[in-house]
Amino acid sequence: MFRPATFRVLLSPSRSSCFKHIRTSGFKHIRGPLTLQSRALSCQRYQTGPIDSDPADDWNAFDVLIPDLDYPKLNGEVSKQLGHQYLSRVPNVPEILKPKREVHGIMYGRNCRILYTLITTYENRSYYVHWLYDCGSPFTYLSYEVSLNP
Amino acid sequence: MIFGDNPVPQRFNINLNGHTVATAPAPAESHFKDINILGTDFILLNKVRAIQDGNSMKTSLFFHKVHQETEKSEVV
Numbered sequence: 001m002f003r004p005a006t007f008r009v010l011l012s013p014s015r016s017s018c019f020k021h022i023r024t025s026g027f028k029h030i031r032g033p034l035t036l037q038s039r040a041l042s043c044q045r046y047q048t049g050p051i052d053s054d055p056a057d058d059w060n061a062f063d064v065l066i067p068d069l070d071y072p073k074l075n076g077e078v079s080k081q082l083g084h085q086y087l088s089r090v091p092n093v094p095e096i097l098k099p100k101r102e103v104h105g106i107m108y109g110r111n112c113r114i115l116y117t118l119i120t121t122y123e124n125r126s127y128y129v130h131w132l133y134d135c136g137s138p139f140t141y142l143s144y145e146v147s148l149n150p
Numbered sequence: 151m152i153f154g155d156n157p158v159p160q161r162f163n164i165n166l167n168g169h170t171v172a173t174a175p176a177p178a179e180s181h182f183k184d185i186n187i188l189g190t191d192f193i194l195l196n197k198v199r200a201i202q203d204g205n206s207m208k209t210s211l212f213f214h215k216v217h218q219e220t221e222k223s224e225v226v
Contacts, residue, residue: 060174063179063181063182064180064181074184099168099213101212102211102212102213103167103210105208106207106209107208112202112204114202115209116209118167119166119167120152120164127152131187133211137187139189140173140174140188140189141173141185141187141189142173142186143175143182143185144184145151145184147152148153148175
């Protein structure tokens, strides 16, 4: 005997609040570029919880998928195109260490990743480091190879 | 690498092309551990102009502050 499928809607007291939460979070991320003023206003207007953390305010919560770039590519193909070996020491010559007005980079791969080589200095030690410019990232991050490995 | 055997602080300042920027190590659970990300904070704070040319597949950063400093030093 054919019996049409029935769908049960499970009603829970938190259902309406869940939908509301999703809806507000949807609005929240479709907003203009963050300034200090707008960020302060958004913090007052939208309260963030443990589920809906705002990546623009918490630098430790930010994440992005970049599957087409990794250390071997940065060390090989990207270094060839940019003209500097990745993480090599910059000679201690004032002419080279002098800040440049223009820095030229490349658009790499199918996804046109914007990459620059910038002389990166920390406590009198300078390295050639390849940086990926991500206009979706409000913060600057250093990779494990640069910061952690001895 | 830059910290050697010392513990890595959660936030630290580094110098990029003569401009200081507050930087963080990539979060432990992130998917970009291999990559150094230049964020919009560096671009906005230093008034950098980023231009991409889809024809030549080249891109450039123009540093406004360096331009001003060199002009002043030339005048002096």
